Structure formats: structure tokens, C-alpha cells
Amino acid sequence: MKRKLERSPFLLMESTLKMKKAIYTFLKEYQRFLRSLGRQERLQGALAPSFSRLLFTLRIIQQTQFQKNRMIRLLAARDMQQSAALKRFFEEEQRVERQISSTLREIQKYLSGDIPTPSPPWLLSQVLIKNS
Amino acid sequence: MSMPKIPKEKHRPDLDDTIIDLLESIALEEIALSHLINAEAENLQAFVGKDLDFPSNPSNSDILRFNVTVLRLMETLMFKELFLLRKLETVSQIGMQVDFEE
Numbered sequence: 001m002k003r004k005l006e007r008s009p010f011l012l013m014e015s016t017l018k019m020k021k022a023i024y025t026f027l028k029e030y031q032r033f034l035r036s037l038g039r040q041e042r043l044q045g046a047l048a049p050s051f052s053r054l055l056f057t058l059r060i061i062q063q064t065q066f067q068k069n070r071m072i073r074l075l076a077a078r079d080m081q082q083s084a085a086l087k088r089f090f091e092e093e094q095r096v097e098r099q100i101s102s103t104l105r106e107i108q109k110y111l112s113g114d115i116p117t118p119s120p121p122w123l124l125s126q127v128l129i130k131n132s
Numbered sequence: 133m134s135m136p137k138i139p140k141e142k143h144r145p146d147l148d149d150t151i152i153d154l155l156e157s158i159a160l161e162e163i164a165l166s167h168l169i170n171a172e173a174e175n176l177q178a179f180v181g182k183d184l185d186f187p188s189n190p191s192n193s194d195i196l197r198f199n200v201t202v203l204r205l206m207e208t209l210m211f212k213e214l215f216l217l218r219k220l221e222t223v224s225q226i227g228m229q230v231d232f233e234e
Contacts, residue, residue, distance in 0.1 A: 008155035012220070015162035019213075022169035029176040030202070036184040043192050047199055054203055057210045064213045071220050075155075075227070 009076040013089040016065055016072070020096040023058065027103045030054075034110060048111045055104065062097075069093075147230055154223045158216055165209055172205055 034051075037043050069090070076086050138144075145153065179198055181187045190198065 008152055008159070011156055011159035012162075015159040015166070018166040019162055019169070022166035022173070026169050026173040026176070026206075029173040029180075032184070033176050033180050036180045036186070037195070043195060046196060050199055050203055054206060057203070057206045060210050061213050064210075064217045068217055068220055071217075071224050075224060 009072045009086065010089075012068070012072050012075070013086060013093075016068060017089065017093055017096065019065065020093060020100065023061070024096055024100050024103065027058075027100060027107070031103060031107050031110075034107065051107065051111055055108075058100075058104070062100075147226075151223060151227050151230075154219070158220050158223070161212075161216055165212055168205070168209065172202060176202065 034047065037047070073086075076083065179186070179188065179190070186195075188194075
């Protein structure tokens with residue numbers, strides 16, 4: 001039986017969706033990790049810059065997937081019958097995308113607003129000298 | 133000197149089959165990446181513990197080191213994603229070229 005090229009966009013779309021869901025699960029766990037550090041402000045302060053790096057990494061992954069979706073749309077355009085099914089996939093993808101964005105916002109808010117940045121080390125040493 | 137001629141064989145895939153194989157390989161690689169991300173999420177969960185009590189009793193530097201490991205993995209996945217995008221672009225280009233020539 002001859003294989004159909006039209007099946008490939010479905011596979012690609014499924015894999016993109018799986019990737020997005022995995023990123024969302026990861027972010028939820030990362031958020032839990034940050035929250036579990038609780039009152040350890042110095043540690044939170046040290047993790048804040050690395051989060052901006054994670055954010056940058058995720059933005060590139062998002063952009064890559066956006067480009068990939070464009071290619072999938074092009075591949076899918078060969079068969080109009082696929083459009084309805086692909087539309088459902090894209091809707092589901094957008095839903096996960098919104099969940100990712102809202103989690104990222106929550107983490108950013110948590111790192112920037114609620115947790116104060118740690119005192120610079122020189123200030124700490126001054127205090128230690130003063131106390132001794 | 134002429135180009136080598138590859139003899140026809142029974143089970144050799146044609147160009148369409150090759151394009152399908154390549155597209156499927158991209159999808160499979162991406163699924164593998166999603167499994168890795170899920171595994172990393174489980175790793176985070178195990179490190180933090182069910183009751184947020186850090187069962188392995190890590191020091192602050194252990195926590196920072198763990199964080200660096202997590203970020204490194206995500207960066208590696210980002211590069212892999214970029215490679216997959218390039219692969220998809222190339223395969224689609226070949227597919228479109230074939231369509232155009234037909």
C-alpha cells in the first residue's frame with residue numbers, strides 16, 4: 001500500500017503538542033521548586049538571574065515551534081480535508097500555549113515582586129565586622 | 133566520468149517515501165525530546181519531594197548546582213529544536229521542489 005504524505009503534518013502536529021504539554025509540566029514543577037525554597041531569600045535571589053536565562057531558552061523554543069507550525073500549515077495545505085482536524089490541533093496548541101504563558105507570568109511575578117533581592121555581599125561583611 | 137547509477141531494487145524507497153520517513157523522523161525526535169522534558173520535570177519533583185521537604189537534604193550550593201543542571205538540559209533541548217526546524221525546512225523544500233518539477 002502506498003504511504004500518504006498527508007499523514008505527516010498530523011504526526012508533526014502531535015509531536016509539537018506533546019512538546020508543549022511537556023514544557024508546561026516542567027514549568028509547573030519548576031514553579032513548585034522555586035516556591036519550596038520559601039523563606040530562603042538569598043537562594044531565591046541567586047536563582048532569579050538564572051530564571052531569566054531559562055525564559056530566554058523557552059522563548060527560542062517557542063519561536064522555533066512557531067516557525068515549525070508555519071511549515072506544518074504549508075504541508076497541510078495540500079489537502080483541504082485536513083484543515084478541520086488541523087484547526088482542532090492548533091486550538092489545543094493555543095490553549096497549552098496560554099497555560100505556559102500564564103505560568104511564566106506567575107513565576108516572574110513571584111521572583112520579581114514577592115521575594116526581595118538579597119543584600120550585596122559587601123554589606124553583609126560590613127555587618128559582620130560591626131557585630132564582631 | 134559519469135555519475136554512478138544506482139540499480140533499482142525491490143525495497144528501495146522512492147523520493148516520496150524518503151520525504152515521509154524524514155518528516156516522521158522529525159516528529160519522533162520531537163516526541164523523544166518531550167519525554168526528556170517530562171523526565172526532567174519528574175527529576176525536579178523527586179528533588180523537591182512530595183511534601184516540599186527536599187528528601188535528599190541538599191545544601192544551598194547543591195540546590196544551585198541542581199538548578200544549573202536543569203537549565204543546561206533545557207538549553208541543549210533548545211539547540212536540538214533549532215536543528216529539527218532546519219531539518220523540517222530542508223525536507224519541505226525538497227518536497228516542494230519535487231511538486232514544482234512534476
